Amino acid sequence: MSSTKPEHIIIVGAGIFGLSTAIHLARRGYTNITVFDKQPYEKTLYSYLDGCDAASADINKIIRSAYGSQTIYQELTSDALRSWHEWNQEIARGADLPPGFSPSDRVFFNCGNLSCGDYSSLPTFERATVECMEAAGFKRTQLITNEPADLNAAEEKGFFPAMNPFSKKTLGVLDTTGGIAVADKACLYALHKAKSLGVRFILDPFNGAFASFIYDLNSQVIGIRTADNKKHLAGMTIMACGGWTPSLLPELDDLCEATAGSVVLLKIPQSSQLRQRFSPSRFPSYTFKVRDGAEGGLYGFPVDERGLLKIGYRGTKYTNPKVQKDGKERSVPITRWTTGNEGTLTQIPQQAHRVIRKFMDEYLPELGQEGINIWKSRVCWYTDSFDNHFVIDRVPGQKGLMCATGGSGHAFKFLPNIGKWVVDVMENIGMDSPCIQAWRWRKPASGEEPTNTLMEGSNGARSLGKTCLVTAEAARSKI
Structure with a gap:
């Protein structure tokens, strides 16, 4: 471990970017690190089914x-x-x-x-x-x-x-x-590692919820205020808030946007032979026509230990544009657990359901033959950059503020090591490396065709407000 570095570092967000950064800061010798998040992850155990709505809070993610x-x-x-x-x-x-783990667990x-x-x-x-x-x-x-x-x-x-x-x-x-990461367990294990290294976590809907930045007389960020109105000063604040980052940092306009993929879960009974058919010992994680536009963009997984079989769709990445305080529309995540929406059945876009259903009928017909159908559905919010590269950099004009975001749906696999790069950027180490150069603050080059078109607003075809949605019950029947 490096020499002691007592400067207070705040990380907002306890998903994979935040967890990894906390671990690598501590390994680098920082002794005063606090991670804030509105989600009580130590109680909910990163389970979407128990109230977590971040992309990192999931049953599994692809590693490739x-x-x-x-x-x-x-x-x-x-x-x-x-x-x-x-x-x-x-x-x-x-x-x-960590509590609840046994030596038979795997991440x-x-x-x-x-x-x-x-x-x-x-x-x-x-x-x-x-x-x-x-x-x-x-x-x-x-x-x-x-x-x-x-x-x-x-x-x-x-x-x-x-x-x-x-x-x-x-x-x-x-x-x-490759294969799969067991997402919820992996996050819990990383949280445990960070705490073992001395990182403090404030995980609470009020005490841990970001409310605003604190500025000095020169308009430089010197910390944050949480929803309980407490001030927390820091030498560096790192925003790692997943799909919420672009609406909290307007500087990300045209660089990043919160977009939703569509996910369905099927529940295979313990007695079914399909448990063995879709076991990780025989069945891979997969992507199907993932770069083929709205009629493709599918991905899926083997069955987990609870019998849950997950299939996702990102052929169309949906948005939820809302007018912000500055009068500009930005996409803001809305989930089953969003305040005012708690407990309601999640809806998914009809287009997503149609593509998933067609794939299941053609390529996994044994599910229908056994009467196994969609159990739950959800939208899962990521932060897409225009070029699918991450954004790990200081916020322009703010020496005390960084962000680590832009996962673009492929960051989870880097939970163990992405934080090393965040700390390198903070310490100005290896700034000429191809990774760090790809992740710098940027704009599309003149004439460059972006991988993702961002900020189309409420009039865009991908806006959930213009999208036909179906409920979980409707998703159980064919269209």
Whole structure:
């Protein structure tokens, strides 16, 4: 550990960016770190079903090394995977476990991640993934599903069922380094690690809820005020608030926006043979036509220990534009647990339901044959940047304020290591590295076509106010 650094650091947000940053600050020698969040995670255990509405509060997330030609994320994943395996080993040893954990728990399942579709030839992204992973020395980790040699390699590695896990053939690449993170348990384990390192957490709807910044006479941020009207001064404040970050930091306009994916959960009875069919030992995490627009953008998981089978859709990323104090519209998350909406059935866009239902009927028909249907549905809010790169930087003009956001739906896998980079930026270390340069405050280059179109407002086609929604009950029947 580095020499002691007593400067007070505040982190707003106890999701993956906030947790990881807290751990790496403490490892770097900072002894005065406080994490604030409105969610009482130590009580709710990061469970969406028990009231948590952040993207990090989930049952599972995809882990993959497959990033096409974007080797900065490939390398970042390789580093993260070492920690995921180490965390599993630590838990298995049974020492210093969080309350409720046992040595049989795991936070990572190496069940593989299949990127596939109803393709006649392998898409450019998947082929680039194979080439880049091979060039980096990870030979025979990316297996093409119709290549005889790769099918043999899958058999040898124990991944053969994951190469073609659906009732219809698909073409794609199985990333044998990947799989799933058990999201809620992983966050709890990271929280426990941070507390063990001396990090303080204030997790409460009032005491922990961000209300406003505190400024000095030069209009520089010197801390925050929480909803209980208490002042908390700090040398650095780091905003890591997930989908809420863009509405709390107007400086992110045109760089980041809160967008919603659509998620359904199916509940498979303990007695059903489908528990084994969709077990992580036989079934991978997957993406299906994930870059193919509104009729694609699907992803899914093996069944979890409670029998929950999750399927998600981000072919269309929905928004919830609301007029803010400055008169400008910004997308703000709204969930099952939003104040004034508590306990109501979550609705999902009809388009999302239609695409998910079509996929289930064609590729997972055994679910319908056993009468297993949608149990719950939700929207899940991420922060999309216009180019899918993260934003880890000082807020322009504010030496005492940083943000760590822009996960764009692919950040969870970096829970063990993304905080290292946040601290590097704070300490001005390695600022010329490709990662940090990609994550700097930025605008689209002249003539650049953004990956994500942001801030279309309430008149945009993706606004939930203009979108036909269906309830969880309606989602149980076919459209």
